[in-house]
Amino acid sequence: MATAVSFSPDAPAMRADPYETFAELRENDPLHRSHLGYWVVSRYDDVRGVLMSREDFGQGDFAENVRLFYGPGFDVMGQPAYKWLSEVFLMQDPPHHTRVRGLVTGALTARIVRNMEPRIREITEMLIDRFASRGAADIIKEFAYELPVRVMCDMLGVDPEDSRLPAVIHAISESFIVFEARALTADELKTANEQVRVLQEFFEDLFAQRMKEPRKDLATALVQSGGKEDSLSHAELVTVAIGLFGAGFETTAHMIGNGLLSLSKYPDQWDLLVGDPQSFATNVVDETLRYESSLVATYRTALRDTELHGQRIERGSKVLCLIGAGNRDPRVFDNPDAYDIRRDARKHLSFGGGIHFCVGAELARLEGRMAFERLAVRLPGLSVQTAEPAWREGFLFRGMSTLCARW
Numbered sequence: 324m325a326t327a328v329s330f331s332p333d334a335p336a337m338r339a340d341p342y343e344t345f346a347e348l349r350e351n352d353p354l355h356r357s358h359l360g361y362w363v364v365s366r367y368d369d370v371r372g373v374l375m376s377r378e379d380f381g382q383g384d385f386a387e388n389v390r391l392f393y394g395p396g397f398d399v400m401g402q403p404a405y406k407w408l409s410e411v412f413l414m415q416d417p418p419h420h421t422r423v424r425g426l427v428t429g430a431l432t433a434r435i436v437r438n439m440e441p442r443i444r445e446i447t448e449m450l451i452d453r454f455a456s457r458g459a460a461d462i463i464k465e466f467a468y469e470l471p472v473r474v475m476c477d478m479l480g481v482d483p484e485d486s487r488l489p490a491v492i493h494a495i496s497e498s499f500i501v502f503e504a505r506a507l508t509a510d511e512l513k514t515a516n517e518q519v520r521v522l523q524e525f526f527e528d529l530f531a532q533r534m535k536e537p538r539k540d541l542a543t544a545l546v547q548s549g550g551k552e553d554s555l556s557h558a559e560l561v562t563v564a565i566g567l568f569g570a571g572f573e574t575t576a577h578m579i580g581n582g583l584l585s586l587s588k589y590p591d592q593w594d595l596l597v598g599d600p601q602s603f604a605t606n607v608v609d610e611t612l613r614y615e616s617s618l619v620a621t622y623r624t625a626l627r628d629t630e631l632h633g634q635r636i637e638r639g640s641k642v643l644c645l646i647g648a649g650n651r652d653p654r655v656f657d658n659p660d661a662y663d664i665r666r667d668a669r670k671h672l673s674f675g676g677g678i679h680f681c682v683g684a685e686l687a688r689l690e691g692r693m694a695f696e697r698l699a700v701r702l703p704g705l706s707v708q709t710a711e712p713a714w715r716e717g718f719l720f721r722g723m724s725t726l727c728a729r730w
């Protein structure tokens with residue numbers, strides 16, 4: 324008989340350490356019924372199974388999914404932030420998903436990403452040059468965010484010195500709260516609605532410039548993809564650009580911060596990296612993603628009546644997939660609560676699976692490898708403050724807002 328496990332994603336204790344609750348769910352209540360009205364899966368095979376499934380699980384009816392949290396009378400599409408999210412291709416099923424995803428994967432092929440290596444190395448060195456002689460820095464603000472933001476700017480053709488950029492970055496974190504699987508407070512929703520507008524204006528302006536003066540960047544490629552048969556509307560293209568820009572730096576910044584925190588919690592692992600940065604930097608990326616995933620969970624909707632753990636799951640039910648719990652499933656990873664960069668962690672679930680598998684996985688891996696390798700080479704004495712990390716609010720995305728490093 325399963326024990327009742329209490330699971331409140333927004334409890335402050337979950338922010339400090341969700342892994343105890345994840346282990347309880349995984350071991351004692353692998354198909355948990357949340358008081359928030361959805362199912363929760365936590366074992367590796369279940370999380371992967373739901374994400375990989377094409378017939379039983381998908382994104383389903385967006386507005387219905389949101390009304391699950393707010394009640395049946397809620398005007399979902401009257402909220403600019405939800406209207407925007409409904410158009411993000413991650414939230415869609417085929418055939419629309421396939422059509423938009425194709426547009427983006429073309430810009431992130433393995434060859435294109437490989438060719439970005441010298442430029443990413445150059446940005447990494449330039450950022451380290453800025454603070455290396457200082458002996459201390461807020462490594463989240465000065466490095467973990469700066470690196471992927473600049474890479475995304477390069478890719479999309481945004482000027483990294485544009486005076487509006489800080490407001491755009493702020494708008495991403497304020498509006499991405501609509502991804503959370505809960506009803507937002509009135510204030511949170513108001514802010515998200517306002518901030519989505521900031522993002523739309525910024526990218527509409529960029530597209531207008533590229534229409535006038537095309538360049539060799541993704542913004543130009545997106546603009547030029549319009550106007551053809553079956554092409555995306557201008558508003559849809561703006562949504563793609565915002566989604567890509569946000570997805571491209573928020574999770575990557577968290578990965579760099581979470582990796583540095585883990586390496587300082589386990590100084591023997593930092594020593595291993597410093598001893599052979601080129602061999603270990605890739606392992607640091609995957610072990611960090613496994614041990615302290617930037618995206619703790621994602622959700623799916625049952626597309627038809629189905630079954631999990633012998634329990635009937637009705638069509639339209641939501642299932643929260645705990646990536647962070649699956650990544651520490653002892654059925655798959657030995658001694659899963661230890662951070663060990665010698666293990667092969669590549670099976671982790673942190674890039675998802677199935678048709679929504681992260682389109683930026685190779686780029687994120689490259690940025691992470693470069694970040695950990697260059698920091699270990701240039702600042703071998705680096706350590707970060709490990710007591711009471713400043714975890715950001717929210718459940719789905721796991722990362723810190725600030726992190727003091729010394730060397």
Ligand code: HEM
Nearest residue numbers: 412413570571574575578621673674675679681682683687
């Ligand atoms: C460490 C960094 C990253 C992590 C942990 C991460 C994680 C994920 C996960 C778990 C998904 C699937 C979500 C789901 O199935 O519900 C996803 C999808 C996606 N990611 Fe990433 N991501 C990272 C970096 C990036 C980068 C650098 C980009 C863009 C350049 C990017 C763009 C996307 C996009 C566009 C999707 C939607 C794919 C689809 O629906 O087909 N991500 N990411």
